[in-house]
Amino acid sequence: MRTDLAVIGAGPAGLAAALAAARRGIRVTLIDAAPRPGGQYFRQPAPGLRTEHAQVPRNGRRTWTRLRDALAASPVDVRTDHQVWCVERESDGLTVHALTGPEGREPAEVRATAVLLATGGYETVLPFPGWTLPGVVTAGGAQAMLKGGIVTPGPTAVVAGTGPLLLPVATGLAAAGVRVAALVESTDPVRLPRHAGALAGKLPEAAGYAARLLRHRVPVLARHTVVRAHGEDRLTGVTVAALDAHGRVRPGTERLLPCDALAVGHGMLPHTDLAGSLGCRLDGTAVAVDAEQRTDVPGVWAAGEATGIGGAALALAEGHIAGRSIAARLRGRTPDPRAWAPAARARAQGRAAAGALDALHTPPAHWADGVTDDTVVCRCEEVPAGAVREALPLGAGDLRTVRLLTRAGMGWCQGRLCAPAVAALTGCAPTPYRRPFARPVPLGVLAAQHDRPRPRSEEGSS
Numbered sequence: 338m339r340t341d342l343a344v345i346g347a348g349p350a351g352l353a354a355a356l357a358a359a360r361r362g363i364r365v366t367l368i369d370a371a372p373r374p375g376g377q378y379f380r381q382p383a384p385g386l387r388t389e390h391a392q393v394p395r396n397g398r399r400t401w402t403r404l405r406d407a408l409a410a411s412p413v414d415v416r417t418d419h420q421v422w423c424v425e426r427e428s429d430g431l432t433v434h435a436l437t438g439p440e441g442r443e444p445a446e447v448r449a450t451a452v453l454l455a456t457g458g459y460e461t462v463l464p465f466p467g468w469t470l471p472g473v474v475t476a477g478g479a480q481a482m483l484k485g486g487i488v489t490p491g492p493t494a495v496v497a498g499t500g501p502l503l504l505p506v507a508t509g510l511a512a513a514g515v516r517v518a519a520l521v522e523s524t525d526p527v528r529l530p531r532h533a534g535a536l537a538g539k540l541p542e543a544a545g546y547a548a549r550l551l552r553h554r555v556p557v558l559a560r561h562t563v564v565r566a567h568g569e570d571r572l573t574g575v576t577v578a579a580l581d582a583h584g585r586v587r588p589g590t591e592r593l594l595p596c597d598a599l600a601v602g603h604g605m606l607p608h609t610d611l612a613g614s615l616g617c618r619l620d621g622t623a624v625a626v627d628a629e630q631r632t633d634v635p636g637v638w639a640a641g642e643a644t645g646i647g648g649a650a651l652a653l654a655e656g657h658i659a660g661r662s663i664a665a666r667l668r669g670r671t672p673d674p675r676a677w678a679p680a681a682r683a684r685a686q687g688r689a690a691a692g693a694l695d696a697l698h699t700p701p702a703h704w705a706d707g708v709t710d711d712t713v714v715c716r717c718e719e720v721p722a723g724a725v726r727e728a729l730p731l732g733a734g735d736l737r738t739v740r741l742l743t744r745a746g747m748g749w750c751q752g753r754l755c756a757p758a759v760a761a762l763t764g765c766a767p768t769p770y771r772r773p774f775a776r777p778v779p780l781g782v783l784a785a786q787h788d789r790p791r792p793r794s795e796e797g798s799s
């Protein structure tokens with residue numbers, strides 16, 4: 338026996354897809370690395386905290402309750418604490434390889450006819466002097482601490498960078514009792530009217546955040562950036578400065594904001610490792626999909642932020658469409674797109690808004706000017722900006738050669754964090770690295786791969 342559909346990722350996209358397919362009689366196995374379903378947006382408190390009080394954003398609570406209850410009532414086989422490291426194509430379908438167990442080293446497999454990649458995205462943080470000090474966290478990391486651990490990164494925080502994620506982070510921290518000394522956004526608000534049409538649907542949400550920022554007296558510094566984080570053993574403050582119309586720091590505008598925590602983020606990138614190793618075509622940095630959310634690899638669908646960063650509502654719409662498409666295709670039928678017209682409309686709106694937000698929230702054009710040669714760029718291998726810059730006169734013309742010459746991107750995260758910075762510092766095209774595995778795998782697991790019987794078969798049970 339085998340499962341019909343393996344959904345990788347139990348965030349908004351994966352949940353919507355699993356439920357849509359299961360409702361149509363498809364056997365679904367939903368796999369996630371996290372201890373509970375929900376993904377980033379609906380992240381639940383860690384099980385050890387013994388609290389069910391979810392920190393779900395107000396406008397998503399009803400959706401979360403509906404998804405959670407529907408999942409509990411469904412026959413979907415949920416496998417949490419399963420980190421997928423590879424999906425293998427075989428003659429009779431696809432095998433999902435995961436690591437599980439208390440130390441995350443026990444192999445587990447799920448064999449399926451179809452796979453949906455709903456693996457979400459990850460944050461980009463561009464380096465600046467002092468960014469490796471304890472007390473500096475990513476914006477999403479601060480949010481994950483708040484939602485998953487019910488902890489805050491410090492009594493006084495600055496939230497900085499660019500992108501819509503800064504808003505829930507600043508308001509979430511303030512609501513949790515943190516004094517948010519400033520929300521520092523590098524985008525120039527005069528660019529907003531250019532994108533007003535595409536962003537019209539986001540206005541109520543934006544107004545809600547604006548009201549909460551006002552209520553918590555969070556000062557907003559637009560067209561500003563963090564130029565340096567200060568401290569010896571840990572963060573004691575940040576220097577922020579105004580930007581000119583070309584994205585350069587305006588001399589004389591620097592000021593020090595004392596704080597214990599800096600939550601910083603410069604946008605997000607899609608998770609494409611599993612898609613890349615399966616050979617799926619990428620469209621820029623995202624997995625390319627058709628109108629049914631199918632990739633160009635037979636039996637593989639993708640939905641949510643793996644196919645482009647766009648928020649939870651877009652992920653839900655894409656997941657729903659993917660689930661319905663999979664259900665029809667696995668039954669040998671051609672789906673009728675009219676059946677999911679409302680989701681398709683939500684997807685079109687969501688993609689238009691995502692495009693506008695992407696154009697609006699670009700990091701300051703000259704951010705790399707402020708990166709001193711001794712600033713660490715690749716944290717895993719501790720490669721400073723000076724070494725990365727020196728790779729150019731040594732003949733590096735692409736990211737791969739910079740990597741070979743400097744070791745930037747060769748560590749644990751395999752360049753996920755530093756690749757955008759290395760590309761900007763060297764002027765190389767920011768092409769995604771192709772990684773054979775989505776996470777490091779113990780050698781013993783690899784060696785046992787093709788032995789029979791398989792280490793621990795987790796085929797669908799129904």
Ligand SMILES: Cc1cc2nc3c(=O)[nH]c(=O)nc-3n(C[C@H](O)[C@H](O)[C@H](O)COP(=O)(O)OP(=O)(O)OC[C@H]3O[C@@H](n4cnc5c(N)ncnc54)[C@H](O)[C@@H]3O)c2cc1C
Nearest residue numbers: 346348349350370376377378421457477641642648649652
């Ligand atoms: C850290 C962080 C915090 C965020 N917080 C917010 C927020 O508060 N508000 C907001 O509006 N947006 C937030 N976002 C944006 C958020 O990603 C989306 O809006 C939304 O959750 C996307 O839904 P999704 O289903 O595409 O992906 P996600 O919700 O990201 O879900 C993807 C799921 O896939 C799982 N996964 C990924 N790779 C693997 C693998 N190899 N094996 C097993 N499981 C895997 C992950 O554990 C995750 O549960 C956050 C993003 C990040 C990165």
